[in-house]
Amino acid sequence: MTPLSNKTALITGATKGMGAAIAEKLAQNGYNLLLCARDTHALNRVKHQLEQTYPAIYVTTYPVDFSQKQQVHDLAEQATAQKDAIDILVNNVGIYRPVSVLDETAEDYEAQMQVNYYTTYHLCQAIGRVMRKNRSGHIFNISSIASRSPVATAGTYTVTKYAIRGLTQVLRDELRPYGVRVTEIVPGSTLTSSWEGTTIPADRFVLPEDIAQAILTCLRVSEGANVDELVVTPRYGNI
Template identity: 30%
Template structure:
């Protein structure tokens, strides 16, 4: 995909990997729409910030209505929004469990369903789902988060097979510990962290592969 010709939508764009991706793609000439729950101080002429709660179907539809009124279709969707919830299964709050699944799993579905028709019409497009190492290996007190990321990887795998015949690429990104706001509220202190800008550049290099190459998934870990 040629980024400078791209119409891109990134969720969870106010910080971390999402924000870095928005910056990198805008710098290369993409027209970027960042969906985020809070205002973003970063200003760039090629980034439009759309304040959106991605767990709210009506809010998601409003955001994509805005994008699709300006452009025929979306070339690239990055489903990046997510958060972690950790603790023993008997102490997990059921309402928080539902909020986690709404953010980490249902939101990618709500966004994906809005971009697929335009991608199918043009026989091209890329969907990137930001999952996690926790979507490939479970760990104690991670049942909620791991369940959401395992499910997101399953969604991605099925979607990949559903859409590859339409010229649409679906890619799964599974990062390990990254220096984002994620760990501020988890009580987890990882030994090593990857830099968000390095993870974002790795993701961008995958997106920029020629359209006839399908990058299935990318796993990134701190060395």
Template identity: 30%
Template sequence: MKTQKTWFITGASRGFGLEITKAVLASGDRVVATVRSRQEELLTSFDRNAELLVVTMDVTNELQVSEAVKQAISKFGKIDVVVNNAGYGLLSGVEEATNEEVKQNYEVNVFGTLNVIRAVLPFMRKQRSGHIINISSIGGLGAYVGWGLYGSTKFAIEGITEALALEVAPLGIYATVVAPGFFRTNFLDESSLFSSKRVIDDYAETVGAMRDFAAKVSYKQPGDPLKLAQAFVTLANAAKPPVHLPLGNDTLERYRSKTAAFERDIAEWIDVITGTDHDDVREDS
């Protein structure tokens, strides 16, 4: 008999968060869905499902995050799975974005994720179980023109999750970082994507071309968000979940092409790479 889990999903009002919420409820589990606004709208769309608790919460507000987690525990008694989904894209050349634009992207994508992790782990440590799933991106595995700053937030999520998985493993807790490719959601429209106000003409052939491309492919991406949502349900029910889960053929290809290029660089520079130890260390080895 299936043991009912309680999920805590951030950014549940649209996109991945909404589809994952639907899939989890359909699987028979409970969901605490956090939204920045429109709480009533989400509740109504699920016919006020008794297995769903919708909480208004901004991931960048530590007090709100703490209160939301307390509400989840009060309502359902536990949190088994956390999905850190809340975030947004920043399309900009590295030189074009202001400090404030970059800091705000980090505030939501990185520090918001950390706020949730810090709030839920005391409860998971106490129950000696749980699974934290952080959403990264294809841009967190390999850089793209115009996406370097956003991608850097996702590179951070990759590294944080790797370390977290090692730290919580002895406590019976798992951590997984999921890197989706290009999925057919609202990510490339104005509701989820922010472009830097500054545009530098010298980058017209690179970042400018990416801006044009992003506008053309919006809602034409290859990934199916319904299938992604089912993948999350499968992941949460795995006996030994992985630390890394790339989703989409494009993500897999991006990772493999990057590692192949990395290996070529290593082969070409092997003497320099291996020649930087102290002589006594090299002699001992």
């Protein structure tokens, strides 16, 4: 049995894809979990499964529609008021709109900025302040290979991932003196719900479990080390 970590992780977008895989991996390694997603029923299902499989941990759920700014602010307030400090923050939630900057609607733009960037910013700020005070913690921001290789057909999505990259670099320098680690996880083509219905073989993709393992690896480095960024791409190239 894996020893308890006695630490708590908050994960956004935690009911499917990378978020669900990360929740499973951290639960397996003894982390208590604060899981956030829009679908209450899915949150309850994941909570039940994890607590049944790993009875030594606790799982708390927060139903949040990340497209709603006030709900994100409420989450930040509730999370920082927790009795137990949040040791790990995983900013995973995101949406993808395959549309160019010139052809997108205002709703396309605003939704992606709110979910992909503003949510991460506000949680980093609120929880980062607590980590700074405690002089301990690890923030993971999941961006995308689009933050390195722009995708013109997903214009604002690309812009939000560049913004996440910049935010992560700034936070790393800001929190470094306080012993808080900050890591950018950069997935290439990953087999999540965005690829639902594809006929491309699974072995052409990064799997959500690979990203979960990458995060666990970053958590296990020596006391004096920080993984600044970790890029995970398909073996045969991005799709």
